[in-house]
Amino acid sequence: MTQYVFYFLSFLAILSALMVVFSKNPIHSVLYLVLTFFAIAGHYVLLNAQFLAVVHIVVYAGAIMVLFLYVLMLLNLNVDAEPVKKNWVKFAGVLSGGLLMLTLVATFHKAETMPLIQDNPEIGVTANLGKILFNEFALPFEISSVLLLSAMIGAIMLSKKDTKK
Amino acid sequence: METPISYVPILIQLAVALGFVVTTIIATHFLGPKRKTKKKLDPFECGIESSGNARVPYSVRYFLTAILFVLFDVEVIFMYPWAVNFKALGLTGLLEMFLFIGLLLLGFFYVIKKGALKWEDNN
Numbered sequence: 001m002t003q004y005v006f007y008f009l010s011f012l013a014i015l016s017a018l019m020v021v022f023s024k025n026p027i028h029s030v031l032y033l034v035l036t037f038f039a040i041a042g043h044y045v046l047l048n049a050q051f052l053a054v055v056h057i058v059v060y061a062g063a064i065m066v067l068f069l070y071v072l073m074l075l076n077l078n079v080d081a082e083p084v085k086k087n088w089v090k091f092a093g094v095l096s097g098g099l100l101m102l103t104l105v106a107t108f109h110k111a112e113t114m115p116l117i118q119d120n121p122e123i124g125v126t127a128n129l130g131k132i133l134f135n136e137f138a139l140p141f142e143i144s145s146v147l148l149l150s151a152m153i154g155a156i157m158l159s160k161k162d163t164k165k
Numbered sequence: 166m167e168t169p170i171s172y173v174p175i176l177i178q179l180a181v182a183l184g185f186v187v188t189t190i191i192a193t194h195f196l197g198p199k200r201k202t203k204k205k206l207d208p209f210e211c212g213i214e215s216s217g218n219a220r221v222p223y224s225v226r227y228f229l230t231a232i233l234f235v236l237f238d239v240e241v242i243f244m245y246p247w248a249v250n251f252k253a254l255g256l257t258g259l260l261e262m263f264l265f266i267g268l269l270l271l272g273f274f275y276v277i278k279k280g281a282l283k284w285e286d287n288n
Contacts, residue, residue: 142265
């Protein structure tokens, strides 16, 4: 049962990831990316990392993709405004992408596959994760709120003109 | 004890929700009457003839709202593992969360004070 779900999710993830690259309309690309994220969230559930799955759906598929859509709407999406890339730019892109793929394939081909042994296979479950987060990692948790605060201030500083003064 | 199997109800719910949407979209195509005249297919804009197209760049102010939404969304995610073992964490967990929320509330007041959510007419 789990195996079939894994194959289905992998198929869905790869197919929609390919559609992200191949679809002409950027809005369609974003929507396919949402589908990819949902498939990956399913993988997280299969790996017994439920919290990560929820974060993936709420933050990535929800918030980050909304941000992507907003960015697309800020751009000029008229077809005639699309700049045509020069041939050497295309060639450089294919070359660098191919090199990256070669490196990755070679690395994973050589790498020995070791069976994954976890101290605690239940760590991904939300309740256990919360216990660790709020006891051992309380300080990083509080610091993350400072990070969010600084991001908030930075966003306002960048996009808000100070009309007073 | 939570296993991937305990998420099957969510999967079923997802399938039902998606199935409903897809079924209604397909059903309306067959059920609704269609009169494809030129007047009916015209884009309608308050009686005035429409001009230009809809693909114009939006104001950057939408982006600020989206960024703030993402930040508060990340904040809410931290409440999820906290709420699940609220009783087990006791007073310490409550104080930790108060500090976390307090710092973000500071940011929220800054946002309000700066008028980032206000929608001025010109600039």
